[in-house]
Amino acid sequence: MIGTSEIILIFGIVIFWIPVILLIYLSIRYLINRSKKVHEEKTALDILKERYAKGEITKEEFEEIKKTLDSA
Structure with a gap:
């Protein structure tokens, strides 16, 4: 017990x-x-690439934003 x-x-x-x-x-x-x-x-560039791949932005917009990101 x-x-x-x-x-x-x-x-x-x-x-x-x-x-x-x-x-x-x-x-x-x-x-x-x-x-x-x-x-x-994700970096801003990764998000930008995803948006371009999905067709949310055009090639021109992609290049313009990429230039802006590269200069920052």
């Missing part, structure tokens, strides 16, 4: 390990999300 001291010991272990495991999980999740954001950042 489990006594009071064993119940307190088990409860103490659970109280200790749940926050530790949660902290590890949240840290890993943060690091993964952070590395994804670094790779997802």
Whole structure:
């Protein structure tokens, strides 16, 4: 039969390990999300190229904006 001291010991272990495991999980999740954001950042030129590829702007507009970006 489990006594009071064993119940307190088990409860103490659970109280200790749940926050530790949660902290590890949240840290890993943060690091993964952070590395994804670094790779997802696009430059103005990347966005310009995408807009031109989609047909949102003409070649003339593309060249004009590109010149502006190169001079900035």
